[in-house]
Amino acid sequence: MLVKTYGSAVHGIKATTITIEVSVGQGVNFFLVGLPDNAVKESQQRIMSALETNGYKFPKKRIVINMAPADIRKEGSAYDLPLAIGIMAASEQISSDNLNEYVIMGELSLDGSIQPIKGVLPIAIQAREEGFKGFFVPKQNAREAAVVNNLDVYGVEHIKEVIDFFNGNSTLEPTVVNTREEFFAHANSYDVDFxxxxxxxxxxxxxxxxxxGGHNIIMIGPPGAGKTMLAKRLPTIIPPLTLREALETTKIHSVAGKIDRNTSLMTRRPFRSPHHTISDVALVGGGQYPQPGEISLAHNGVLFLDELPEFKRTVLEVMRQPLEDRVITISRAKFTVEYPASFMLVASMNPCPCGYYNHPEKECVCSPGVVQKYLNRISGPLLDRIDIHVEVIPVPFEKLSAAPPAESSAQIRERVVKARQIQEERFVPWAEVHCNAQMSSKLIREFCKLDEAGSAILKTAMERLNLSARAYDRILKVSRTIADLEGSERIMPQHVAEAIQYRSLDRENWAG
Structure with missing residues (x-):
């Protein structure tokens, strides 16, 4: 008898429906075709044990299974459950009348219990688009898949539940998640505050x-000045995720297997802080079966690189293209995978190896030339993609002990949200541009015009402070953002003056 069940394969953050054709006939062999990897081939032993442990028969006949389309590689153990149900249906142990209405995914244990899998959200989205009625997933993944509406999501813990469902011996309650309620309930909950x-x-x-303005920023200062503490609070003042951004971010984390069983939708902007020993593949993504890297996991959020000069040169250089294109393309001989990578880069560093260059109280013990050599670990092209450079000076004891209450993150975020709304309206004709940091040279010429006084200040700064030519566009972009924060249509001289302060590392004499 020939029976079809349906699973799904995830490549990048998109899913492709896989038709699993199972034929049981005369003979004693087991054939699994359709480009399965080793984990899929090993499913025979898991299925056999799971069925026999629970009192079902594994057919002692000739079983041929084809996973179509046969030119797409099938990876992982998530096909155990659809393969098992297909074998049961083809050997007439369960009814196959409505199998074509469901997508089934899950890894089997030897006792028949079902283990969680990766990439559930993209699979659920694809199943709904192709008109499937329901989706069987491991219980741990049910809330994640239930974010997708118009699709019955059944979270199951044991293969017996699925068999009984198709035989009509029991019913299952679909998992229901009110996506909007869930999203807005947790959208602004943070443990830290400015x-x-x-x-x-x-x-x-x-x-x-x-x-x-969505600008990349680097903070330079001695140890203990508060660079990391400040960086960790940045997500609390960035505008909240929209529902579309939350769904896109959740898809990436779903593919990477980073969603826990109690989470249905990511409601807070990601904050990723990889250690400086990270490899270039771990940062941008890749591997034999490409997985998203840290820059994709930081999509729509913040990527914080602490102690920037300590990262390997090759690791920092691979970020140059994603910082410009906001997407990372991973190519292999037979396929190409694309992951989104639109993130804010926040970096911190000590000014020198000892950490005390330019310190107001402690003296730097580095020998001549060492400070510049330390700074040179960061290449010019990478520094060129960082709009704001700011020096962090340690706070003296008097201010620590007697400082008045500071502004909360909510107050700062109000101003940031208003500025972002101005930018969204400004860039309506350009679908790929959402904030000032994403402006091209053409848009800079159009929206960053200076009056005579502003031009004079910028010219003087370029000459007197020995600012490099690459600082010019960055100053204009940051000036535009400062003007937006004040609600000003025109860029005023004071906006340009403030933006010039944020180019410390472009001064030729910065490191002596």
């Missing part, structure tokens, strides 16, 4: 400007 930070008003202002 109100906790004493002093550092100039750095808070720089972070506010960075959040308002």
């Amino acid at each position: 109100a906790d930070v004493k002093g550092q008003e100039n750095v808070k202002r720089a972070l506010e400007v960075a959040a308002a």
Whole structure:
């Protein structure tokens, strides 16, 4: 007898429906075709044990299974459940009347219990688009899949539940998640707040400007000045995720297997902080079966690189193209996978190996030339993609002990959201541009016009501070963001003056 069940294969963040054709006839062999990897081939032993442990028969006949389309590689153990149900139906142990209405995915244990899998959300979205009635998933993945409406999602813990469902011996209640209610209930819940930070008003202002325009930022300062603490609070002032952004972010984390069983939808912007020993493949994504890297897991959020010069040169250089294109393309001989990578880069570093260059109290013990050599670990092209450079000075004891209450993240976020709304309206004709940091040279010429006074200030700064030519566009972009924060249509001289302050590392004499 020939029976068809349906599973799905995930490539990148998109799913392709897989038709599993099972034929049981005369003979004693087991054939599994359709480009399965080793994990899929090993499913025979898991299925056999799961069925026999629960009192069902594994047919002692000739079994041929084809996984179509046969030119797409099938990876992982998530096909155990659809293969098992197909074998049961083809050997007439369960009814196959409505199998074609469901997508089935799950890994089997030897006792028949079902283990969680990766990439459930893209599969559920594809199943709904192709008109399937329901989707059987491991119980741990049910809430994640239930984000998709107009699709009955059944979370199952044991193969017996699925067999009884198709035989009509029991019914299953679909998992229901109110996506909008879930999203808005947890959208602004953070454990940290800018109100906790004493002093550092100039750095808070720089972070506010960075959040308002989507600008990349680097903080330079001695150990203990508060760089990491400030960076961790940046997501609290970035505008909340939209529902579309939340869904896109959740898909990436679903593919990487980073969604826990209690989470249905990611409601907070990601904050990724990889250690400086990370490899280039782990950062941008890849591997034999390409998985998303840290830059994709930070999509729609913040990628924080602490102690930037300590990262390997090759690791930092692979970020150059994704920072411009906001997408990473991983190519292999037989296929290409594309992952989104639109993130804010936040970096921190000590000014020198000892950490105390330019410190107001402690003396730097580095020998001549070492400071510049340390800074040179970061290449010019990468530094070129960082709009704001800000120096972080340690807060003296007097300010720590007697500082008045600081502004909360909610207050700062209000201003940032208003500035972002202005930018969204400005860039309506350009679908790929959402904030000032994404402006091209053409858009800079159109929206960043300076008056005579502003031009004079910028010219003077370029000459006197020995600013490099690459700082010119960055200053204009940041000036536009500062103007938006004030609700000004025109870029005023004071906006340009503030933007010039945020180019510390472009000064030729910065490191002596």
